[in-house]
Amino acid sequence: MFTSLGKLMLRWMNQVGGAADMVRSIGFWLVRSRFEFSQFVRQSVTIGVDSFGVTALTSLFTGMVLALQAGNTIGNIFGEPIFVGTIVAFSLIRELGPVLTGVVVAGRAGAAVTAHIGTMAVTEQLSALYTLGTNPTQYLVIPRMFAFLLTMPILTLFSNLFGVVGGYLVAVYALGVPGEVYLTDINTFMDSADFMHGFLKSFIFAFLVATVCCYKGVSTRGGAEGVGKATTGAVVTCIVMILVLDYFLTAILTAFGI
Amino acid sequence: MIEIKHLRKSFGSHVVLKDVNLKIEEGKVTSILGGSGSGKSTLIKCLMRLEDATSGEILVNGKNITRVTDPVRLAAVRRHFGYLFQDSALFDSMTVGENVAFGLQYLTDVPKSRYADVVKEKLAMVGLKEEVARLNPSELSGGMRKRVSLARVLAVSPQCILYDEPTTGLDPIMSDIISDLILDMKKKIGVTSVVITHDMHSAFKISDYIAFLYEGEIMLYGTPEDFRKTDNPYVRQFVDGSSHGPIQMKLMKN
Numbered sequence: 001m002f003t004s005l006g007k008l009m010l011r012w013m014n015q016v017g018g019a020a021d022m023v024r025s026i027g028f029w030l031v032r033s034r035f036e037f038s039q040f041v042r043q044s045v046t047i048g049v050d051s052f053g054v055t056a057l058t059s060l061f062t063g064m065v066l067a068l069q070a071g072n073t074i075g076n077i078f079g080e081p082i083f084v085g086t087i088v089a090f091s092l093i094r095e096l097g098p099v100l101t102g103v104v105v106a107g108r109a110g111a112a113v114t115a116h117i118g119t120m121a122v123t124e125q126l127s128a129l130y131t132l133g134t135n136p137t138q139y140l141v142i143p144r145m146f147a148f149l150l151t152m153p154i155l156t157l158f159s160n161l162f163g164v165v166g167g168y169l170v171a172v173y174a175l176g177v178p179g180e181v182y183l184t185d186i187n188t189f190m191d192s193a194d195f196m197h198g199f200l201k202s203f204i205f206a207f208l209v210a211t212v213c214c215y216k217g218v219s220t221r222g223g224a225e226g227v228g229k230a231t232t233g234a235v236v237t238c239i240v241m242i243l244v245l246d247y248f249l250t251a252i253l254t255a256f257g258i
Numbered sequence: 259m260i261e262i263k264h265l266r267k268s269f270g271s272h273v274v275l276k277d278v279n280l281k282i283e284e285g286k287v288t289s290i291l292g293g294s295g296s297g298k299s300t301l302i303k304c305l306m307r308l309e310d311a312t313s314g315e316i317l318v319n320g321k322n323i324t325r326v327t328d329p330v331r332l333a334a335v336r337r338h339f340g341y342l343f344q345d346s347a348l349f350d351s352m353t354v355g356e357n358v359a360f361g362l363q364y365l366t367d368v369p370k371s372r373y374a375d376v377v378k379e380k381l382a383m384v385g386l387k388e389e390v391a392r393l394n395p396s397e398l399s400g401g402m403r404k405r406v407s408l409a410r411v412l413a414v415s416p417q418c419i420l421y422d423e424p425t426t427g428l429d430p431i432m433s434d435i436i437s438d439l440i441l442d443m444k445k446k447i448g449v450t451s452v453v454i455t456h457d458m459h460s461a462f463k464i465s466d467y468i469a470f471l472y473e474g475e476i477m478l479y480g481t482p483e484d485f486r487k488t489d490n491p492y493v494r495q496f497v498d499g500s501s502h503g504p505i506q507m508k509l510m511k512n
Contacts, residue, residue, distance in 0.1 A: 025329075028329065029329075032329070032330055116351070119350075120349075123345060123347060123350075124343050124344075124345060124347040125347050125348075125349055125350070127308050127341075127343070127347065128341075128343060128347040128348075128349070130306075130307075130308060130333075130336060131306060131308075131336060131339070131340065131341040131411075132360050132361035132364060132365065132410070132414065133333060133336075133337065133361055133363075133364025133365040133414070134364050135329070135333070
């Protein structure tokens with residue numbers, strides 16, 4: 001058992017080391033080569049378009065269910081559904097917006113990135129990049145990294161918006177909370193630090209998703225089966241790491257008053 | 259001129275290339291023969307620096323390229339070579355035209371406005387029509403993919419082209435067309451060629467020199483005529499394509 005545990009740890013450390021090396025090479029090529037702007041734009045559009053619909057839908061319903069749960073629970077305790085707007089917006093903007101967006105983007109665009117780069121790896125297209133004067137980091141990883149860093153905070157913003165709208169619909173039409181009260185509850189109890197909290201998280205999750213998905217793609221071996229394994233591995237790693245990291249980020253950011 | 263001296267390459271404890279010594283003459287076609295798994299592809303991957311040699315030297319115009327580690331200098335080393343991949347390795351997210359033009363932006367000073375002309379010219383050199391540029395790689399046959407891949411290599415005008423099994427998986431006629439193309443490139447642009455193959459018919463047709471790689475070493479190096487006449491039982495068996503001989507005996511022992 002200890003042997004297999006040791007092997008697992010070694011493999012894990014190996015992957016972390018590989019990913020760290022990729023991040024280092026991103027820094028190197030960012031300085032030493034030109035930025036592939038057209039690739040960056042193309043990837044940003046793809047990631048944004050790929051993930052927008054699912055992000056909007058999941059956020060809308062998350063906002064709705066939050067309002068429903070909060071309204072009913074508070075209604076049972078205090079006799080009327082108060083602070084529904086605060087609870088919905090607070091949960092979404094600080095926690096669920098960045099987390100849900102991270103999970104959705106990892107499952108949608110992240111999987112596509114791993115599958116694409118992984119397929120290129122097993123068909124020697126990555127080697128072909130080296131032979132034609134560029135390299136996978138410069139041509140594939142850097143544009144995707146920046147595309148994730150740009151699109152995920154924007155998607156998170158939309159996620160927050162759709163969630164708040166979903167909460168509004170349930171609060172106003174199902175719970176009978178006046179619309180102005182719902183919005184005032186949000187304005188009164190939330191400030192810019194809450195937005196900063198969510199924004200920083202979305203930025204860090206974007207870096208995480210881009211690093212994991214690109215690294216898993218570049219390091220793919222073993223034909224079609226390898227691509228499948230790499231893609232599943234990338235998505236699972238992203239989701240688990242987002243959820244674990246979210247706790248620690250909340251603790252750290254809160255300690256800094258953000 | 260390219261000179262390989264005491265090249266060794268191992269993957270963990272598995273030694274693929276034991277001690278390879280070989281001179282590749284400028285402007286000539288040198289074929290490297292050897293059975294499957296003999297390390298032929300590994301050898302040219304070491305030349306292209308897609309694999310790092312474990313020890314030994316590869317001298318390109320007198321400079322040892324095996325010790326270059328700086329990624330930017332490494333890119334400059336690779337610029338010397340063009341590499342035709344066994345399965346073509348065309349970028350499947352791009353059209354044929356984009357594939358052929360791909361290296362121009364990194365390896366040449368050709369302005370973007372001239373890319374279409376270069377694509378047309380290089381496709382013509384490999385016997386393909388201009389219209390092919392609009393197709394996707396998935397719409398091409400195996401032979402066409404190889405030719406597009408060669409056009410992509412030619413576009414960046416390398417001094418030496420490395421062909422990784424260019425005729426494998428093609429019908430005899432298409433194999434001969436590809437062999438003619440390799441000869442054409444030598445005649446028209448005087449490019450040095452290194453061809454990895456186990457296709458004897460093609461090797462005899464195109465080669466100025468042939469090297470036989472066996473158990474990680476060059477067992478015989480010479481002209482096609484030398485190979486036709488040799489009484490080395492290993493080379494003889496390979497050239498004749500016989501299942502009986504010392505190579506099979508070795509395999510059985512293992």
